[in-house]
Amino acid sequence: MKNTADITVLGAGSYGTALAISLASNGHRTLLWGHNPEHIANLKRDRANEAFLPGIALPDLLIPEADLATALAASNNVLVVVPSHVFGTVLEQAKPLLRDDARIIWATKGLEPETGRLLQEVARDIVGDKYPLAVLSGPTFAKELAAGLPTAISIAGTDVTFIKDLVELLHSPKRLRVYENDDFIGLQLGGAVKNVIAISAGMSDGIGFGANARTALITRGLVELTRLGEAMGAKASTFMGMAGLGDLVLTCTDNQSRNRRFGLALGKGQGVEEAQVEIGQVVEGYRNTKEVYALANRLGVEMPITEQVYKVLYQGGTPHEAAIALLGREQKSETLAD
């Protein structure tokens, strides 16, 4: 069989598979690489990813692949969809196998563990300046995307041609609307910070608070994200789009979100570890709360919701204490500067 593809996806979990399904459904030959050969063998046998997206058939043009070298030789377009804590590791593995004309995009939502660096910095550090980079961000639950339900998403990066080609590959007039955006930093940051705010919204609902509290958290979470974004050179207007408000509303309000479900479990009194095990998939906000909180402190940006989530996850605080601390803050006017 020919070893060429229009795009190679790295990461065969929920979202990597969903994006690969979407690309293949658009008529593009898509290689889907996963690091576990047994999992890839199951995908080939079942023509479905029963572990992550049960019951959804893989289109004929989606080719599961267990060998990284084969996957990376097949296409110059490389879409990375692994959790943020292994993003660097996977790029390190990929680096010696990349084609000269490779172009790298990721749909990972998070920051580098410990350093809190944006993934664009991690990628540049590992692969150098040679390859165009891009990010995909926005409100997109894997299951709905894979099922072909209408979805919209944003894309930004370092190279206009790469972005245009990616829009061509991803956009579907029937299912997926892809918006070009010129704020590379803002799109990455939105995807990381919304995870933290979704945990807070889940905690609030888990405690038994109502729609008023949840909506206040989304709204003030957007203020925190915008403040941090502006301090990092992003545009405030980006956060009124797909990767800001869009992803906040999605993940804070719907139980498909693992970050929200994690918060819900904590709000109901479950422990951090127990809640993660029960969810069984990546909960990016768990690690990313630490990175976002540290980043805010380094930049002197006030992020009270993030601070309270941090206290619950890492300092033994309870969701009730977090709520009391937020409600008891000093009165202020509703402007970004405050």
Ligand SMILES: NC(=O)C1=CN([C@@H]2O[C@H](COP(=O)(O)OP(=O)(O)OC[C@H]3O[C@@H](n4cnc5c(N)ncnc54)[C@H](OP(=O)(O)O)[C@@H]3O)[C@@H](O)[C@H]2O)C=CC1
């Ligand atoms: N699911 C969604 O709806 C969305 C997810 N995202 C983002 O996409 C990223 C991936 O999330 P998602 O697919 O949902 O996560 P899942 O938990 O569903 O899957 C993660 C996948 O990554 C694999 N993996 C873990 N470690 C490595 C490694 N070292 N090398 C290669 N593969 C590895 C896992 O394999 P194994 O099972 O063997 O550990 C698994 O297949 C996250 O940043 C998430 O925020 C963004 C938008 C939507």
Ligand SMILES: O=C(CO)COP(=O)(O)O
């Ligand atoms: O990023 C997502 C939707 O846009 C997925 O959210 P969770 O990681 O919380 O499930």
